[in-house]
Amino acid sequence: MQLSVIGCGYLGAVHAACMVSLGHEVVGIDVDPDKIKALANGDAPFFEPGLPELLRTAMGTGRLSFSTDIADAHGAQVHFVCVGTPQKAGSNAADLTYVDASVTSLIPHLRAGDLVVGKSTVPVGTAARLAAQIAAETPGAMLAWNPEFLREGYAVQDTLTPDRFVYGVPEDGSAATALLDTVYAQALAAGTPRIVTDYATAELVKVAANSFLATKISFINAMAELCEVTGADVTELADAIGLDERIGRRFLNAGLGFGGGCLPKDIRAFMARADELGADQAVGFLREVDAINTRRRVRMVDLAREVNGGSVEGKRIAVLGVTFKPNSDDVRDSPALDVAAQLARLGAHVMITDPEGIDNARRRHPHLTYVSTVAEATAGADAVLLLTEWREYRDLDPAVLTKFVSSRTILDGRNALDPAVWRAAGWSYRALGRQ
Ligand SMILES: NC(=O)c1ccc[n+]([C@@H]2O[C@H](COP(=O)([O-])OP(=O)(O)OC[C@H]3O[C@@H](n4cnc5c(N)ncnc54)[C@H](O)[C@@H]3O)[C@@H](O)[C@H]2O)c1
Numbered sequence: 001m002q003l004s005v006i007g008c009g010y011l012g013a014v015h016a017a018c019m020v021s022l023g024h025e026v027v028g029i030d031v032d033p034d035k036i037k038a039l040a041n042g043d044a045p046f047f048e049p050g051l052p053e054l055l056r057t058a059m060g061t062g063r064l065s066f067s068t069d070i071a072d073a074h075g076a077q078v079h080f081v082c083v084g085t086p087q088k089a090g091s092n093a094a095d096l097t098y099v100d101a102s103v104t105s106l107i108p109h110l111r112a113g114d115l116v117v118g119k120s121t122v123p124v125g126t127a128a129r130l131a132a133q134i135a136a137e138t139p140g141a142m143l144a145w146n147p148e149f150l151r152e153g154y155a156v157q158d159t160l161t162p163d164r165f166v167y168g169v170p171e172d173g174s175a176a177t178a179l180l181d182t183v184y185a186q187a188l189a190a191g192t193p194r195i196v197t198d199y200a201t202a203e204l205v206k207v208a209a210n211s212f213l214a215t216k217i218s219f220i221n222a223m224a225e226l227c228e229v230t231g232a233d234v235t236e237l238a239d240a241i242g243l244d245e246r247i248g249r250r251f252l253n254a255g256l257g258f259g260g261g262c263l264p265k266d267i268r269a270f271m272a273r274a275d276e277l278g279a280d281q282a283v284g285f286l287r288e289v290d291a292i293n294t295r296r297r298v299r300m301v302d303l304a305r306e307v308n309g310g311s312v313e314g315k316r317i318a319v320l321g322v323t324f325k326p327n328s329d330d331v332r333d334s335p336a337l338d339v340a341a342q343l344a345r346l347g348a349h350v351m352i353t354d355p356e357g358i359d360n361a362r363r364r365h366p367h368l369t370y371v372s373t374v375a376e377a378t379a380g381a382d383a384v385l386l387l388t389e390w391r392e393y394r395d396l397d398p399a400v401l402t403k404f405v406s407s408r409t410i411l412d413g414r415n416a417l418d419p420a421v422w423r424a425a426g427w428s429y430r431a432l433g434r435q
Pocket residue numbers: 006007008009010011012029030031032035082083084085098101102105119120121122148149150151152261262
């Protein structure tokens with residue numbers, strides 16, 4: 001099938017390359033000329049495991065092209081909308097500027113029978129509004145909402161073998177469903193469940209899933225707060241409750257909390273939309289989920305002060321990890337970057353290192369100091385903060401770090417290290433939610 005993918009960021013670039021690997025012919029469109037130039041050269045414009053190889057193979061087939069001109073989407077039968085829906089400045093609501101602009105620019109190039117497929121995460125009600133616009137301007141063209149559930153760091157496998165497909169389709173949605181079934185034929189044949197529903201349900205499935213995940217993380221972080229005042233251990237607590245299959249151990253890792261370009265802005269946009277719908281009470285608990293999450297960052301800064309005798313002013317603090325999670329270069333709403341910036345504001349000499357995130361972090365916080373190695377970051381450090389649990393930081397040998405630091409103090413913001421190993425090597429080990 002001929003497909004277009006509009007918006008080639010973390011979601012769209014992976015989607016485009018994966019669709020080619022399924023046998024389709026794809027044109028990727030983006031308004032960012034640098035991104036399109038890199039992609040057209042077969043280079044991934046961001047770090048995502050497996051994407052460079054997939055892109056190179058896809059380019060080699062001759063079935064993947066990229067363009068900044070939306071007119072090049074003409075001729076595709078299915079058009080995936082993958083543009084950003086960030087948080088609006090000064091508000092909790094989602095900024096729909098990019099979704100609206102991309103659909104408006106696409107409409108003149110649609111033909112009757114074409115299917116526009118929204119993949120971006122949007123407030124409930126968006127699909128119905130866009131469907132009406134498309135129907136008015138290109139009779140016979142259709143819209144479906146097919147939210148995306150991929151995780152950064154696992155984007156390729158999540159796209160090719162998702163847990164489920166959700167299709168939000170109009171009342172007479174059989175043609176739209178049939179087209180999406182053709183696009184995803186391979187995964188469907190392998191048994192991936194698909195739920196065909198209305199627009200509103202599909203939109204809500206996406207934000208409900210992210211709200212649930214955020215709530216699970218904030219729940220365990222609230223327990224961490226209790227552990228801190230009682231001397232209990234949140235990792236053992238999580239292991240114990242997680243053995244109950246109804247609860248499950250996944251997404252119960254206490255620490256610095258959730259960040260990234262999705263969970264924080266999605267729960268806020270959900271609250272804002274519920275407010276507009278007069279249903280703010282229904283998701284009022286998300287305010288608490290957000291507040292618990294933010295408190296973890298404050299707690300980490302406080303802990304850094306505490307181990308430095310009450311103030312970090314003039315202290316050398318090594319920060320290991322700056323992305324919002326490992327295996328990604330994404331620093332959007334990164335708890336690690338936030339903590340590093342707060343410590344710098346308090347007068348600490350913060351030395352940040354990260355395997356993939358430095359360029360993005362520097363763009364957001366150019367005044368902070370970035371170095372390429374753990375040795376440079378920890379040289380003369382009064383405290384070492386592990387803030388993103390990259391494999392290489394989990395595997396650090398305390399005996400090796402001892403040679404660089406000025407004080408053997410480690411704060412484990414992700415409960416990723418074995419306290420016994422670090423203490424046995426003479427380190428003072430502190431973490432969130434455990435002694
Ligand atoms: N990142 C993820 O892991 C992920 C997972 C699931 C869902 N989502 C959702 O997918 C959407 C995209 O997220 P992302 O992380 O890929 O964002 P992103 O910022 O990485 O990418 C968005 C891209 O859209 C482009 N764009 C903006 N306006 C455009 C237009 N008018 N025409 C063409 N391109 C345009 C931008 O230049 C950018 O490259 C969001 O709604 C997000 O919530 C993201």
